[in-house]
Amino acid sequence: DGGITQSPKYLFRKEGQNVTLSCExxxxxxxxxxxxxxxxxxxxxxxxxxxVNDFQKGDIAEGYSVSREKxxxxxxxxxSAQKNPTAFYLCASSNEFYTEAFFGQGTRLTVV
Amino acid sequence: AQTVTQSQPxxxxxxxxxxxxxxxxxxxESDYYLFWYKQPPSRQMILxxxxxxxxxxxxxxxxxxxxxxxxxxxxxxxxxxxxLGDAAMYFCAYNTGTASKLTFGTxxxxxxxx
Numbered sequence: 001d002g003g004i005t006q007s008p009k010y011l012f013r014k015e016g017q018n019v020t021l022s023c024e025x026x027x028x029x030x031x032x033x034x035x036x037x038x039x040x041x042x043x044x045x046x047x048x049x050x051x052v053n054d055f056q057k058g059d060i061a062e063g064y065s066v067s068r069e070k071x072x073x074x075x076x077x078x079x080s081a082q083k084n085p086t087a088f089y090l091c092a093s094s095n096e097f098y099t100e101a102f103f104g105q106g107t108r109l110t111v112v
Numbered sequence: 113a114q115t116v117t118q119s120q121p122x123x124x125x126x127x128x129x130x131x132x133x134x135x136x137x138x139x140x141e142s143d144y145y146l147f148w149y150k151q152p153p154s155r156q157m158i159l160x161x162x163x164x165x166x167x168x169x170x171x172x173x174x175x176x177x178x179x180x181x182x183x184x185x186x187x188x189x190x191x192x193x194x195x196l197g198d199a200a201m202y203f204c205a206y207n208t209g210t211a212s213k214l215t216f217g218t219x220x221x222x223x224x225x226x
Contacts, residue, residue, distance in 0.1 A: 033213075033214075035216075040121075040218060040219075041218060042116075042203060042216040042217055042218040042219050043203065043205075043214075043216040044216075045213065045214075045215075048213060058213075088155065090157065092157075092214075099145040099162070099207055100145075100147055100159050100162055101214055102159075103156065103157035105154070105155070105156055106155050106156075
């Protein structure tokens with residue numbers, strides 16, 4: 001079945017550590033996105049990529065990094081510079097000829 | 113800045129009744145797309161309905177319909193014959209580019225009661 005797979009579902013990080021969230025899609029979509037969801041704040045865009053080897057900062061990119069080496073994959077690294085990383089992270093993708101985004105099931109990151 | 117405003121943090125509706133969720137947005141673009149997404153307790157984001165700004169006809173998907181008022185920059189969602197499975201967070205969103213860069217509102221939590 002076509003879709004977007006995020007892993008892991010739950011992730012725990014010690015303060016000062018970097019962690020990487022995985023996002024893979026087999027929908028052959030060109031564009032991929034990372035959103036952060038906090039209670040009462042909707043979804044906020046972290047990074048997005050429209051083509052391989054290219055990506056742009058979203059509204060809250062500080063403390064995060066991404067790569068887009070393959071069309072299917074768009075991993076997100078939460079670095080130690082992100083001061084409040086505990087949140088729910090959603091990955092999404094879209095075909096450039098369409099406009100709605102399809103979402104993965106999310107990763108819940110908790111700093112311990 | 114481009115924004116989406118959902119002024120109703122929580123709404124409640126009885127089963128089989130109709131409820132309308134409000135959304136306003138702010139953009140200077142003339143061509144854009146509007147969406148309503150549903151997020152149930154599983155937290156999976158599900159597209160409910162979409163509306164192209166250049167279309168005057170309001171979109172409809174089964175029990176879900178929108179009231180799109182372009183001049184007022186308003187995009188409300190009407191759910192008819194509400195069901196228990198409709199209980200969820202509902203997010204209004206829009207984008208203005210050829211590649212989706214969705215901007216979301218803060219959401220409305222819908223409760224459905226017996």
